[in-house]
Amino acid sequence: MSAEPLVRQFLLNNYLFTDREDALGNDDSLLQKGIVDSTGMMELIAFLEDQFGIRIDDAEMVPENLDSVNNIVAFLNRKQTDRNVQTAG
Amino acid sequence: MCAIAGVLNLLGESVSPPRLMDMIAAVRHRGPDGTGIHVQGPMGLVHARLSIIDLAGGAQPIHNEDRSIWVILNGEIFNYLELRAELETKGHRFYTRSDTEVLVHLYEEHGRDFIHRLNGQFAIALWDDSARKLLLVRDRIGITPLYYHRSSSELVFGSEIKALLAGGVPARPNLRGIDQVFSWWAPLAPDTVFEDIQELPPGEWLEADQRGVRGGRYWDFDFPEPGDFTVAPESQLAEELRGLLHEAVRIRLRADVPVGAYLSGGLDSSIIACLVHQHADVRLCTFSIGFETEHLDEAPYQQAVVHDLGTRHARIECAGGTIADALADTIWHTEAPVLRTAPAPMRLLSGFARSNGFKVVLTGEGADEVFGGYDLFKEDKVRRFWATRPDSAFRPLLLRRLYPYLDINAQGQSYLQAFFGQGLDAPDSPWFSHLPRWSTTSQCKQFFSEDVSQALASEPPAEERLLQRLPNSFARWHPLNRAQYLESKLLLPGYLLSSQGDRMLMANAVEGRFPYLDHHVINFAAQLPPRLKLRVLTEKYLLKRALQGRLPKPVLSRHKQPYRAPDIAAFVKANPECLELMAPALVRDYGYFDARKVEHLMRKAMTGKAVGHRDNMAFIGILTTQIWHRRFIATPAHKQMLGDSDHVTKETRHVG
Numbered sequence: 001m002s003a004e005p006l007v008r009q010f011l012l013n014n015y016l017f018t019d020r021e022d023a024l025g026n027d028d029s030l031l032q033k034g035i036v037d038s039t040g041m042m043e044l045i046a047f048l049e050d051q052f053g054i055r056i057d058d059a060e061m062v063p064e065n066l067d068s069v070n071n072i073v074a075f076l077n078r079k080q081t082d083r084n085v086q087t088a089g
Numbered sequence: 090m091c092a093i094a095g096v097l098n099l100l101g102e103s104v105s106p107p108r109l110m111d112m113i114a115a116v117r118h119r120g121p122d123g124t125g126i127h128v129q130g131p132m133g134l135v136h137a138r139l140s141i142i143d144l145a146g147g148a149q150p151i152h153n154e155d156r157s158i159w160v161i162l163n164g165e166i167f168n169y170l171e172l173r174a175e176l177e178t179k180g181h182r183f184y185t186r187s188d189t190e191v192l193v194h195l196y197e198e199h200g201r202d203f204i205h206r207l208n209g210q211f212a213i214a215l216w217d218d219s220a221r222k223l224l225l226v227r228d229r230i231g232i233t234p235l236y237y238h239r240s241s242s243e244l245v246f247g248s249e250i251k252a253l254l255a256g257g258v259p260a261r262p263n264l265r266g267i268d269q270v271f272s273w274w275a276p277l278a279p280d281t282v283f284e285d286i287q288e289l290p291p292g293e294w295l296e297a298d299q300r301g302v303r304g305g306r307y308w309d310f311d312f313p314e315p316g317d318f319t320v321a322p323e324s325q326l327a328e329e330l331r332g333l334l335h336e337a338v339r340i341r342l343r344a345d346v347p348v349g350a351y352l353s354g355g356l357d358s359s360i361i362a363c364l365v366h367q368h369a370d371v372r373l374c375t376f377s378i379g380f381e382t383e384h385l386d387e388a389p390y391q392q393a394v395v396h397d398l399g400t401r402h403a404r405i406e407c408a409g410g411t412i413a414d415a416l417a418d419t420i421w422h423t424e425a426p427v428l429r430t431a432p433a434p435m436r437l438l439s440g441f442a443r444s445n446g447f448k449v450v451l452t453g454e455g456a457d458e459v460f461g462g463y464d465l466f467k468e469d470k471v472r473r474f475w476a477t478r479p480d481s482a483f484r485p486l487l488l489r490r491l492y493p494y495l496d497i498n499a500q501g502q503s504y505l506q507a508f509f510g511q512g513l514d515a516p517d518s519p520w521f522s523h524l525p526r527w528s529t530t531s532q533c534k535q536f537f538s539e540d541v542s543q544a545l546a547s548e549p550p551a552e553e554r555l556l557q558r559l560p561n562s563f564a565r566w567h568p569l570n571r572a573q574y575l576e577s578k579l580l581l582p583g584y585l586l587s588s589q590g591d592r593m594l595m596a597n598a599v600e601g602r603f604p605y606l607d608h609h610v611i612n613f614a615a616q617l618p619p620r621l622k623l624r625v626l627t628e629k630y631l632l633k634r635a636l637q638g639r640l641p642k643p644v645l646s647r648h649k650q651p652y653r654a655p656d657i658a659a660f661v662k663a664n665p666e667c668l669e670l671m672a673p674a675l676v677r678d679y680g681y682f683d684a685r686k687v688e689h690l691m692r693k694a695m696t697g698k699a700v701g702h703r704d705n706m707a708f709i710g711i712l713t714t715q716i717w718h719r720r721f722i723a724t725p726a727h728k729q730m731l732g733d734s735d736h737v738t739k740e741t742r743h744v745g
């Protein structure tokens with residue numbers, strides 16, 4: 001299953017407190033729009049680690065990986081690919 | 090402190106004494122020691138007394154020699170002994186020993202300008218029968234509250250809004266005031282969260298007679314033009330400041346009842362305890378709050394001061410459940426929604442001080458505004474430094490120095506930058522210092538219902554009202570002075586001195602006194618060069634220097650810890666009755682918030698997942714708005730609970 005709907009639902013329910021899909025665009029910056037603050041980011045990271053069984057290192061906690069739905073999904077895909085490569089290797 | 094209330098009928102019709110008695114009954118918690126009333130045709134004054142000076146003879150209203158001037162006072166005139174001596178040499182005769190009596194004679198001497206002679210905290214209503222004129226005055230800083238309602242036929246006033254409601258003024262919500270709470274933490278006077286009920290702004294007067302009602306400002310914080318700051322050696326200024334603080338404390342110990350002190354363990358209250366200790370001829374009693382949450386509790390610092398000064402110390406432990414249970418009654422006293430539970434423990438603390446036999450406490454409130462103590466001032470400095478080179482990678486690293494207690498890793502740094510980077514492109518904005526705080530607070534408005542959002546969209550932005558109230562010289566002031574001014578006009582009177590100060594103290598008939606808010610101290614500090622307040626990123630530099638060697642070292646060198654109480658955390662286990670007000674049906678019924686969004690927030694909160702500032706502010710803001718609406722708007726005035734009912738009125742006096 002694609003990560004996108006799960007990530008979107010988490011962000012909508014926990015930061016925008018709504019079910020309205022149009023409240024969040026996939027390229028909206030979570031930081032610039034004030035959707036997530038620094039404590040909110042910790043919640044997001046805990047969610048991603050729990051939900052997708054990954055571990056996010058300090059160095060990976062940067063806006064390029066986490067600042068929008070698309071960034072998060074791309075980041076999750078990279079993590080998944082890395083894991084597959086490691087498993088295959 | 091006491092309570093005052095009154096009515097002036099602008100059409101010349103008589104005022105009903107029972108109505109005045111209803112008004113004062115609603116605020117009797119502030120003055121349980123006696124009631125006095127004076128009615129003269131279209132004008133009525135009523136007073137509930139908390140006796141502190143001249144216990145036997147200070148009943149109010151008080152009049153002058155020929156009974157042509159009458160006054161009621163809520164508060165204290167600390168320099169009354171000096172004023173009295175001066176007035177006696179001019180031939181004025183006194184019939185009490187109280188501080189209130191100087192007001193009528195000073196008025197005889199100076200007319201309305203008598204206000205400038207007062208050093209104190211006060212809300213005054215004075216009736217000049219010869220001129221058939223009513224004068225209302227509020228202290229310079231906003232320590233003592235005063236509200237009024239004006240219609241075409243009358244002016245109704247009182248120390249708290251509930252006095253006005255008991256006097257027949259309708260309770261209707263003012264969305265603009267509520268919007269200000271969710272922008273700045275408190276409404277900006279004269280706005281309140283009630284429609285057609287105004288707060289007399291600090292430092293202002295209001296005059297009413299048959300010709301109408303007019304007002305004006307008699308005092309304001311006044312900072313120097315660039316280049317006009319005080320020039321003197323630091324050691325001399327430190328000495329001068331020490332002298333001013335000693336004097337501010339000395340005159341605030343004037344009372345015919347024991348005076349104690351609140352001790353948070355922070356620098357400001359520790360200094361006050363230290364100064365009181367030097368003046369008092371009996372062992373000082375100090376009072377503190379304790380929290381079970383370790384990072385909110387300040388016990389080691391409190392103990393250091395207690396040990397150093399040898400005070401008799403008492404501490405009240407505030408568990409999360411206690412705070413949750415206390416919130417609903419706390420909102421009865423704040424009379425407005427709040428974004429933190431922090432007022433609730435302050436109410437429990439005043440009850441604790443009172444049960445220990447204290448009616449008066451000195452506190453450290455105001456030092457951060459006057460001497461530059463808040464982190465916000467440092468943030469402003471770093472952000473301004475950063476704004477001159479917005480692309481600099483190095484400059485924002487200074488933000489780490491502001492929050493040494495935060496574990497700032499790569500992501501923390503990114504988010505700190507995003508947060509504090511707001512407004513970097515507008516360094517000339519009058520609100521530059523406050524943009525990050527206001528924008529975080531305003532995010533709570535995403536919970537407003539569609540109707541409320543639409544109604545507010547047709548109002549001018551809140552900042553416009555603030556802009557109208559800024560002094561002409563504001564834009565020329567040093568950035569630190571501008572930030573100090575905004576703090577001193579918004580959060581200080583609107584929240585810290587009211588919701589967290591006067592209201593919580595007076596809920597249990599305890600008077601707070603604030604030496605840092607002595608206007609001589611304020612005027613001195615305003616003229617200081619900014620580097621003597623914020624030395625690089627060290628806060629309250631001159632204050633620390635002035636008291637060096639007089640306080641335990643850990644207290645003097647500790648990093649500032651803001652006073653906080655558990656917010657959502659207090660509710661997760663406790664589940665107090667007031668949480669029923671968050672049910673979707675009631676949220677929809679009251680109409681302020683989007684019920685679906687509140688449901689999401691409740692779910693997040695009750696599963697312990699809402700840990701951020703914004704979620705906490707939103708949760709407490711929504712809950713207290715619901716409580717406020719239930720208590721004040723949805724319940725008719727005659728059925729509203731009239732505060733603590735266990736105080737016994739010992740004396741009722743009718744005059745005139």
